Amino acid sequence: MEERKVLIEVKDLKKYFNVGRHKMLKAVDGVNFKIYQGETLGLVGESGCGKTTCGKTVMGLYEATGGQVIFDGVDIHSLNKKEKKEFTKRAQIIFQDPYSSLNPRMTVGDIIGEGIDIHKLYTGKERQEKIYELLELVGLNKEHALRFPHEFSGGQRQRIGIARALAIEPEFIVCDEPISALDVSIQAQVVNLLIELQKKRNLTYLFIAHDLSMVKHISDRVGVMYLGNMVEFAESDELYDHPLHPYTKALMSAIPIPDPDEEKRKKRIPIEGEIPSPVNPKPGCRFAARCRFATEKCKQATPELEEITQGHFVACHRVRELQDK
Amino acid sequence: MNETILEVKNLHVSFKTYAGISHAVRGVDFDLKKGETLAIVGESGCGKTVTSKAIMGLLPKQNTMIDKKNGAQILFHGEDLLGYSEKKMTEIRGSKISMIFQDPMTSLNPTMKIGDQIAESILIHNKVSKEQAHKEALEMLELVKIPNAPQRMKQYPFEFSGGMRQRAMIAMALACKPEILIADEPTTALDVTIQAQIMDLIGSLQKELNMAVILVTHDLGVVASVADKIQVMYAGKIVERGNVDEIFYRSTHPYTRALLNSVPKIHTNNKETLYSLKGTPPDLIHPPEGCSFAPRCEYGMKICRLKYPRETVFSDSQTCACWLHHPKADTKGLPETMIRGGR
Amino acid sequence: METRENTNMMGDIPETEDLFERVGTEGLSGEDIGEKSLTYWADVWRRFRSNKLAIFGLILLVLIIALLFIGPIVSGKDYQYIDAALKNQGPSSEYWFGTDDMGRDLFTRVCVGGRISIYIGLCCTVVMFVIGALVGALAGLKGGVVDDIIMRICEFIGNLPYLIIVVILSMVMGRSMFSLVFAMSLTAWVGTARMVRGQILQIKEQDYVQAAKALGASTGRIIIKHLLPNTLGIIMVDITMSVPGFIFSEAFLSYIGLGVRPPETSWGALASAGQQQLMFYPHQLFFPCLLIVLTMLTFHLIGDGLSDALDPKLRK
Numbered sequence: 001m002e003e004r005k006v007l008i009e010v011k012d013l014k015k016y017f018n019v020g021r022h023k024m025l026k027a028v029d030g031v032n033f034k035i036y037q038g039e040t041l042g043l044v045g046e047s048g049c050g051k052t053t054c055g056k057t058v059m060g061l062y063e064a065t066g067g068q069v070i071f072d073g074v075d076i077h078s079l080n081k082k083e084k085k086e087f088t089k090r091a092q093i094i095f096q097d098p099y100s101s102l103n104p105r106m107t108v109g110d111i112i113g114e115g116i117d118i119h120k121l122y123t124g125k126e127r128q129e130k131i132y133e134l135l136e137l138v139g140l141n142k143e144h145a146l147r148f149p150h151e152f153s154g155g156q157r158q159r160i161g162i163a164r165a166l167a168i169e170p171e172f173i174v175c176d177e178p179i180s181a182l183d184v185s186i187q188a189q190v191v192n193l194l195i196e197l198q199k200k201r202n203l204t205y206l207f208i209a210h211d212l213s214m215v216k217h218i219s220d221r222v223g224v225m226y227l228g229n230m231v232e233f234a235e236s237d238e239l240y241d242h243p244l245h246p247y248t249k250a251l252m253s254a255i256p257i258p259d260p261d262e263e264k265r266k267k268r269i270p271i272e273g274e275i276p277s278p279v280n281p282k283p284g285c286r287f288a289a290r291c292r293f294a295t296e297k298c299k300q301a302t303p304e305l306e307e308i309t310q311g312h313f314v315a316c317h318r319v320r321e322l323q324d325k
Numbered sequence: 326m327n328e329t330i331l332e333v334k335n336l337h338v339s340f341k342t343y344a345g346i347s348h349a350v351r352g353v354d355f356d357l358k359k360g361e362t363l364a365i366v367g368e369s370g371c372g373k374t375v376t377s378k379a380i381m382g383l384l385p386k387q388n389t390m391i392d393k394k395n396g397a398q399i400l401f402h403g404e405d406l407l408g409y410s411e412k413k414m415t416e417i418r419g420s421k422i423s424m425i426f427q428d429p430m431t432s433l434n435p436t437m438k439i440g441d442q443i444a445e446s447i448l449i450h451n452k453v454s455k456e457q458a459h460k461e462a463l464e465m466l467e468l469v470k471i472p473n474a475p476q477r478m479k480q481y482p483f484e485f486s487g488g489m490r491q492r493a494m495i496a497m498a499l500a501c502k503p504e505i506l507i508a509d510e511p512t513t514a515l516d517v518t519i520q521a522q523i524m525d526l527i528g529s530l531q532k533e534l535n536m537a538v539i540l541v542t543h544d545l546g547v548v549a550s551v552a553d554k555i556q557v558m559y560a561g562k563i564v565e566r567g568n569v570d571e572i573f574y575r576s577t578h579p580y581t582r583a584l585l586n587s588v589p590k591i592h593t594n595n596k597e598t599l600y601s602l603k604g605t606p607p608d609l610i611h612p613p614e615g616c617s618f619a620p621r622c623e624y625g626m627k628i629c630r631l632k633y634p635r636e637t638v639f640s641d642s643q644t645c646a647c648w649l650h651h652p653k654a655d656t657k658g659l660p661e662t663m664i665r666g667g668r
Numbered sequence: 669m670e671t672r673e674n675t676n677m678m679g680d681i682p683e684t685e686d687l688f689e690r691v692g693t694e695g696l697s698g699e700d701i702g703e704k705s706l707t708y709w710a711d712v713w714r715r716f717r718s719n720k721l722a723i724f725g726l727i728l729l730v731l732i733i734a735l736l737f738i739g740p741i742v743s744g745k746d747y748q749y750i751d752a753a754l755k756n757q758g759p760s761s762e763y764w765f766g767t768d769d770m771g772r773d774l775f776t777r778v779c780v781g782g783r784i785s786i787y788i789g790l791c792c793t794v795v796m797f798v799i800g801a802l803v804g805a806l807a808g809l810k811g812g813v814v815d816d817i818i819m820r821i822c823e824f825i826g827n828l829p830y831l832i833i834v835v836i837l838s839m840v841m842g843r844s845m846f847s848l849v850f851a852m853s854l855t856a857w858v859g860t861a862r863m864v865r866g867q868i869l870q871i872k873e874q875d876y877v878q879a880a881k882a883l884g885a886s887t888g889r890i891i892i893k894h895l896l897p898n899t900l901g902i903i904m905v906d907i908t909m910s911v912p913g914f915i916f917s918e919a920f921l922s923y924i925g926l927g928v929r930p931p932e933t934s935w936g937a938l939a940s941a942g943q944q945q946l947m948f949y950p951h952q953l954f955f956p957c958l959l960i961v962l963t964m965l966t967f968h969l970i971g972d973g974l975s976d977a978l979d980p981k982l983r984k
Contacts, residue, residue, distance in 0.1 A: 046516035088884030101875035105897040183368035188587035188601035217589035256546030628687035
């Protein structure tokens, strides 16, 4: 197999928010991963696990507190203004909420054309043609260019958001929960569109979601986050078939499956309590407080991600002994 | 056979909006038996929440119209709730029929201690002393498995996490041991692991108190493990109803099929194109003539756009409103499990 | 196969064979979004128009302003002309509002004074808005230390007793229109600044602003394209509601003798003069007061109508 090109490398990324005197909200605390060109990396986890913050920091929308985001060989947090603008031409983001992500005072045409205007890619007639082309690409028609966002449904708005991101022909797109706010039948439209675009344009995605079945469907590799840490990382089939981290196992078993027999068959691994606050987290494994297998060691030392099988990384002290059980 | 406690007959609800009259619910019938779980499934705007609020008498008076001309009735133990005065409704609400909402934060009073709130709802409906009410409130909190219940009684809603708030909300709703619990998207705002906890809790409490549950949700996954009966709503009408196996394995309406197929299965290959519906649900201010799903239906026929289909009955529990089950219908290329009419 | 009659949905279309031909979603894109609906401002105007009181206010305001400019021409009198023989006349066909204690035509004086009152009201509002919006936007956008400093300054200025400032300023700068406008807007912009800052802080976090940033938009572009258009509505309500406040402040200052200097006049000055004659010639107080009240009322009605029309909760 030929060596695949690493498009993005995230090294020990940290993003803290100061939320009061001596209170640090450690949203992302030392995350590492690589994204190869043309693949989709999924990030899953429950609310407050830092997956969205991670995506926005990778995009440079947040300043990183520590660590590096290396895009095509350059750390994006060390770019000057001009280089930063160049970077925005290559990386884009799609947001979760299709209602707040479109400016209500701009026409759909101007929303999609904003990137074209900023980077002065096309003007006049060419710009117009490009906007029409994008609208058709996402399944809307030309006439919609003069309409305002409030006239569209959630799914249509989300597709407008996708068209806006695609307008400047980026190589990399962060999809920040692009389907969470949509109805089931509309989710499939959007996911199909994303997959189709990826095939056509060799796009690279960082796909963030809490819907585990959709993430598995769209991603090549998946990372599971818990309280700012990456706890498990593997090829998506491998992760879903053989989850190793106790948290991943519990999470997988909690997904409701739209199939009554399957639902009866599967054994749910109960998980006690709720996600603790990410403000001033305790040392040790973040999951220790809710983990059935936690020992003294788990409460003191933070486990590092280690490769258990080929390409399957887990951050758990007891993973090897639990593997056989 | 269990006794029927709730019967909804030909319910029509419309709202006045700036743009015109929106027909949110357009003729809904169903019944509910003691101790069973009915799931109402549909996408946003299909009228599922409006239906449940109509049962509770919680629709805003000034812009809502419940059309009584077509013989609309909501019968609770044979008595029509639509004819009840606000005062009588208040007596029923919370004691006989209770509701929990998607967002527990908006339905808890932020300035009152949790314990006081639960005790208050007991005091409204029962003639008991304050101490007794507080004692029962504490029992309720323990029943919904809130740890350290005595301390939690004295806390305010903001001190609770999302899942704990939903538990408190359930405790409050069940404080008077209602016969019906309406749960409107009870887990949508919660994380998967918490969602599973809450669904388990509702299930076990239901058995304990022998109450009927109406579960309103858009998530077929949640429904699969808990529901007895399912009805699928689209654009203000029930398009298909059946028991769990019928809906999940032998559904007869193309919309139900589409809902089931647009979710990736465990076994679907990665990046395979998912089945997806084109377009969006219709505008309920000008609902289409004929079947409202016709504009998005790949099997649509000419008649679908002209006339609303009759309900075809497949079993005691399963019915479906679709022209595809008409003897003259073109059923080429349809899955065999879908067309079972007459067989 | 058993079928259940669906009571009210049965039309009389016969179920003929040909109607069962499959057409799928042919001819229907499923992406129709209905009639072309209105742009934001057209929609606001539509809702404003349906508010009868607000429209009444708007018409009344136009009439009042027209009166102020056409009035003196129609009456054909000079507002400074003193006729000692015609002191303190009551309203008549010659002198519509009567005359004052120096025999000047009160109608003409009310019109000319009104121009000054409204002019001062508008000037103060413009100054307040420009300073307030700039400072507020700066605080909201920059955040951090800049925000802290600006807000502390705002608190300081906002807490200064405004009457004392006016007195000091009129002593230092002399009594003129300019010093009056300056003194009144000196403290008033604080409120606007706070409001604009709040709005900017809120909108800054919206995803569409983040999306613009991700597209590489400069700060200037974000302000012009995204922040300003989305705060405009609320600023407009604020402006409309401020004008009557300033008119009243001016009247109050003139009333206690700190306002415009004779022979210039304003509604406040006229009311002050009329008050001295209240026991014998109440009309001299009545007419300027009437105009003040009516003008304030119109601005409030319009402001109310606007804030309703702009309220996103009422958009449907």
